[in-house]
Amino acid sequence: MIEVNGLTKRYGAATAVNDLTFTVRPGHVTGFLGPNGAGKSTTMRMILGLNRPTSGSATIDGRPFGRHRAGLRHVGALLDAGDVHPGRSAAAHLWALARGNGLPRRRVAEVLQEVGLEGVARRRVGGFSLGMRQRLGIATALLGDPPVLLFDEPVNGLDPEGVRWVRGLFRGLATEGRTVLVSSHLMSEMENTADRLVVIGRGRLIADQTLAEFAARGTRAGVAVRTPAPAELTAVLTREGAVVRPEGAALTVTGLSAARIGELAHQRRIMLHELAPHTASLEAAFMELTAGRTEYLAGDRR
Structure with missing residues (x-):
């Protein structure tokens, strides 16, 4: 389990992470979501002890990461797929890590096979594509067979087959009872991969809940209604406590x-031409709830 309590990181006058508190529990894939510049990578680096927090704490199974002996046996992480010596082969890179963590040599072959790199094990990493480097980074995280895993933007550079494979991998790891935290800014990946979401913007917590609960927070979910008597129906629905917004020729309720x-319209003999519920959209909720918390905004091209 990962526990973050009041975590804050300042760089001079800039605050990258601001009083952040959340828990990542085993048995779930937890998506760590936020716009670029939200503080996701900084938070993950503090969880792993790579950055010292200004205040607050981050623990893994009750202790800071640095107090866990043989770190790769307890926590596996992919933070930067490019952070590998380009002159080393994939096998040599993994063997150096295995030896330093007291892991058997057979684990190198096992994880290379699991991520689909056994055929290029002796090739130098400098010649790898971004997708191959991502697979090597995932192999590194899996090397110690750890119960806690963190992945920062793991699908960057993967082809569609690789994306589908990594989704299944993460779900399988969670099913085994492991703690899995996956950082991304891609809504589609979270919809297809995560069970729960931790959402931040400009370093502050926005949400810590299931996907369905988060999507339902967006106001765009509702019911589309078309009627030849919009004013009359609006009055009826408003009296019942609904919020009615005209959108073109339709009403969103x-x-x-x-x-x-439908029952209220039937009782008042109001004709309906359309009555269609709109499923809550994760992407719509994300865009709405993080509005104003995005570090960089592009202007419209005219």
């Missing part, structure tokens, strides 16, 4: 189910 809207 939140606060009442489609079934209840």
Whole structure:
């Protein structure tokens, strides 16, 4: 389990992480989500003891990472796929790490096979594509067969087959009861991979909940209604506590189910041409809830 309590990191006058508190529990894939510059990578580096927090704490199974002996046996991480000596082969890179952590040599062959790199084990990493480097980084995280795993933007550079493989890998690791934290800014990946989300913006916590709970926080979820009597229906639904917004020729209704809207319209003999519930969108909720918390905004091209 990963526990982050009041974690803060300042660089001079700039605050990268601001009083962040959340828990990552075993048995789930937890997505760590936020716009670029939100503080995700800084937070993960503090969890791993690579950056010292200004205040607060981050522990893994109750202790700071630095107090765990033979670190790779307890925590595996992929933070930067390019952080490998380009002159080493994939096998040599992994063997150096295995030897330093008291791991048997057979683990090198096992993880290379698991990530699909056994055929290039003796090739120098400098000649690897980004996708191959990502696979090597994942192999490094798996080397010690650890119960806790952290991955920062793990699908960058992977082809569609690789993306599908890594989704299955993460879900399988969680099913085995491991703690899995996956950082990304891609909504589609979180929808297809994660069970829970920790969402931050400008270093502050926005949400710590399931995907469905987070998506439901967006106001774009609701029911689309078309009727020849929009004013009359709006009055009826508003009295029932709904929020009604005109959108073009239709109404978007939140606060009442489609079934209840249909019942009220039938009781008042109001004709409906369309009654369609809109499923809450994770991407819509993310864009809405992180608005104003994005570090860099591009202007419209005119």
